[in-house]
Amino acid sequence: MTPPSAEFDVRLDRVSKTFGAVTAVRETTLDIPRGTFLSILGPSGCGKTTTLRMIAGFERPTTGNVYIRGARVTEVPPYKRDFSMVFQNFALFPHLDVAHNVGFGLRMRGLPRADIDREVAGVLDLVKLSGLADRFPRQLSGGQQQRVALARAIVMSPAVMLLDEPLGALDKNLREEMQIELRQLQQKLGITAVFVTHDQDEALALSDRIAVMRDGRIEQIGAPRDVYERPANEFVAGFFGVSNVMNGEVVHVDPDGIDIKIGEAGTVRLSFAAEPGRRIRVAVRPEKIRIARSNASLPLKARLTDVVYRGASTSFFLELGGQTLVAIRQNEGGREEGLKAGDAVVCGWDPNAAIKLADG
């Protein structure tokens, strides 16, 4: 292991956490460079919140070490660590008004009153809450409470800001609005942020890097485009909405790619390498599958089992070679071909569109 360096605002070094017989986090190592917005993404119970709480110090790792700005803080209590946190239900102090909620941390730090007032006014301006300093949390809307929680965390200028599904309590429209604001604020201030979420769209929209967790392990970590376009395994692919996983046999290999045979449906070309004769698993996103009644460039024969109209798009459920696929097509009024369940169709995809999963 290389020694921890201050380039990384947060470093987890082979950290594990067990609760009784349950292992929440297994031997996880994670470096978060300064200024990075990192999302930890995974289904509930995958260990993402426990990971966050170990950075905060609310949980102590069973094994391994936590570093903040190069300093080992594994045994340091939360109130002596350099972080701030935005909680799931905001956790605003109900007995304090907005100004005192936001100024709470600075007061604990012993800042002079005049400095606190100036900092609080500044950050309230930043989150567009200037007129509401003397309101109490219960007098605010959900979005306003969210902004107060954010201001309270930002005003501390922490080494790292931890966010525990902070947008989960908001309705859909507000959530999208807050995503943009949150991203803009984080970039403007250059704060290192760790954001825990189970919502892949949120992670994609906000992050510099995404760590996908399952069963206490990080399955893949990378830029949003990487994890989305090149998922490392079936779990990550599935988590980003790839429902189409097919088994195929490599029947031809040449320098440009391979041909695989998918049951009785036909043979399709893929642009990655594999050994001839191997059975492999590939995934294709629903929006990348093209279908038509007949088209010479689409090599696979399939049968439509269902057609579901969804407003902006239509989902086509296909059966080919004993396997089920779904294709999604944007609706562009008038261009429909009147495809319906039971029709025989052909389908295919660009050789680059297929994702290679583990050899099967």
Added chain:
Amino acid sequence: MSPRGRIGPALWAMIALNYSLVLGPILVVVVAAFSPTDFFVFPPPGLSLRWFRAFFELDNMRGAFLLSIQVACLAASIATVLGTFAAIHVGRRRGAGAGLLQSVFMAPLVFPTIILGLALLLVFRTVGIPVLPGIVLAHIVVGLPYCFRSVLTSFQSFDPALEEAAQSLRASPLQTFLRVTLPLIRPGVLTGWLFAFIVSFGELNTSLFLTGPGYVTLPIEIFSYLQFEGGQLVVAAASTVQVALIVVLVLAVERLVGLGRVVRG
């Protein structure tokens, strides 16, 4: 006719019965305390303060009244501190352990206080605890379940994430308690103190066992006065003063936290 309409008269009768059971005896005592006659006549032919004057002129009564206030203040305050920590401790636990601890802290409530008085007397004799600290200790034990229960109720609606939020903002555990936890459970704490005060102020059973020369609380003084001197109307005045004091305290706490809100949760 709506179901509510049919239930109406029966409901009203029940409410009236409740009120008369609770308030009737108190009302009789209060009215009697203001009577100008030498003996209890109901309704009294007029109004006078002579029995209140008599109450405060009796050195024993006045002394017992003041001692009871002091004991109740001290016992209620200590019981509140202990009960608050017990409630927070239990409130943070989950599962069977929490239930067991809760029963332990509530035990004095179901344990007959006359037995408790006897038990404490034996313990205090053995250990050698003087009379006054003994009485205060007994009153702490009797008041503790009320403080515990009332703080626990407040604490159960307290969001533990608030304490983590405070710690994430550099507040030490002590600062977290003083600036976040305590202000938010304050209604329960004040209500607990009030109940402990009232219980201590009226506590006779344990005090009877534990009292000694020079340390007579008001309930004991009233009890023995009734037994040996028979002046009912001085006792009525004494009781009225007791009730008045408690009413003033309840109103004060009501103003401070809104007791109604606390009781309703």
